[in-house]
Amino acid sequence: MxxxxxxxxxxxxxxxxxxxxxxxxxxxxxxxxxxxxxxxLPGSEERAGTRGPGQRVARLAVGEASQFYLNxxxxxxxxxxxxxxxxxxxxxxxxxxxxxxxxxxxxxxxxxxxxxxxxxxxxxxxxxxxxxxxxxxxxxxxxxxxxxxxxxxxxxxxxxxxxxxxxxxxxxxxxxxxxxxxxxxxxxxxxxxxxxxxxxxxxxxxxxxxxxxxxxxxxxxxKREFQYTYRQLPDGLGEMRFFLRADLLPGERREDLSVLSRWTRDGAGVARAEVTGGDVTEGLEETQVECWDTGFQLTYRQRSWNAAPEGSPEACPDVSALGP
Structure with a gap:
């Protein structure tokens, strides 16, 4: 029965x-x-900021809407x-x-x-x-x-x-x-x-x-052009990995973009982006790490091409339960 x-x-x-x-x-x-x-993804009904598909936003600072959350x-x-x-x-x-x-x-x-x-x-x-x-x-x-x-x-x-x-x-x-x-x-x-x-x-x-x-x-x-991988834990933790092969930098070759975003039940999150291959200097990678709070506002950002970080890494949420 x-x-x-x-x-x-x-x-x-x-x-x-x-x-x-x-x-x-x-x-x-x-x-x-x-x-x-x-x-x-938390905040699906109330997105941080307003923009149409494909629109870019101006340079962000700590306390403003997180670009990585929007991405x-x-x-x-x-x-x-x-x-x-x-x-x-x-x-x-x-x-x-x-x-x-x-x-x-x-x-x-x-x-x-x-x-x-x-x-x-x-x-x-x-x-x-x-x-x-x-x-x-x-x-x-x-x-x-x-x-x-x-x-x-x-x-x-x-x-x-x-x-x-x-x-x-x-x-x-x-x-x-x-x-x-x-x-x-x-x-x-x-x-x-x-x-x-x-x-x-x-x-x-x-x-x-x-x-x-x-x-x-x-x-x-x-050839793999676009890839998405989504994981969800029962306590509300979530993860999305995104891969794109495209011409992202000046030059004629295509680069590989990998983005790993993770978030908590209440919407706070952390993301890491890497660009490799193509016109990136051989043996190097361009990276960016960004964190946002429960209101999807930027709290921390570190770029490989900029030695000075914005905000504090202590503001990033704990998503260690999702693994390395």
Whole structure:
């Protein structure tokens, strides 16, 4: 009876309705859930300062809004938007019972995703023991069986309770662009950027704490261009690692930017940024450390190119529970 209630609670969180069997619910609870994976950064509703996307702020001083907090917030927005592009399609399918049931197998669809009816989707899932494989396929309405192509594919190994385990999902950006399929926020980044991206990979574990989610945008040249890693502890401590390869300094070569941001339940945080490679002098790295308080105001900053720090490092919060 306890297992049945857990399954029903998990399905309720995913907005399931209709005639579902207990086995159906086990399949559905193997799919990634937005509330389990999204980044939660304190102050999401009341950001320090006001600015539009992509706008830069003037030089900051101790006591002013922390630029690194704002950058971390932007990174978490992108992280959550990437999840939304992937998970929103899966959530729409979960509102209906499967159209095909077989031993160790479920199929949902074909069904349309929106009022325009231009595309149909179907979800195919298989189960072997506690391992679930799934594939979301898309086709233009009326294109027949040969019109199906894979939009995303994933795997989940259940372990540790309701929606607990390890999983991986791969969203095929290149295939979606080639087939004229809208990717929501990802499509809004522009055709030039989209044409360079092949895939969005997400690897996650919800089996034990800290929860961990890693997101990689993989270019058509199979190179890592953008990477986000998010961790969350039960006491409210959080961490986001952000990686970007781009031309950041004067010169023709691209540098690697790595940012590690950590925060406490009440919103205070510390971040460290490193720029290496490219036009940075060989063997050196440009670094910057910044701390902010519960009001997201800058309390400390140290730059490798400026010997004099601003503020005191004692003002930085204790985030040692997250490790080195």
């Amino acid at each position: 306890r297992t049945l209630w857990l399954l029903l609670l998990g399905c309720a969180a995913s907005a399931c309705v209709g005639n579902f069997s207990n086995d159906d619910l086990e399949f559905l609870n193997a799919l990634p859930a937005r509330e389990d994976l999204m980044a939660r 971390t917030h932007d990174a978490s927005d992108i992280f959550n938007a990437g999840l939304d592009a992937l998970l929103s399609r899966l959530e729409l399918i979960q509102t209906e019972p499967p159209t095909t049931r077989a031993l160790g197998k479920r199929i949902w669809g074909p069904m349309t995703l929106d009022a325009s009816g231009t595309h149909e989707v179907r979800l195919l899932m298989t189960r072997k023991g506690r391992v679930f494989d799934y594939r979301l396929e898309v086709r233009r309405t009326g294109s027949g069986e040969a019109g199906w192509w894979t939009f995303l594919e994933g795997i989940f190994q259940a372990d540790g309770g309701l929606r607990r385990g390890t999983g991986a999902v791969h969203l095929q950006i290149g295939a979606a662009v080639a087939n004229g399929f809208d990717l929501g926020w990802i499509s809004e980044q522009g055709q030039e950027w989209l044409s360079t991206q092949e895939r969005l990979d997400i690897v996650y574990q919800t089996r034990t704490l800290p929860l961990r989610v890693e997101m990689n945008f993989v270019s058509a040249q199979a």
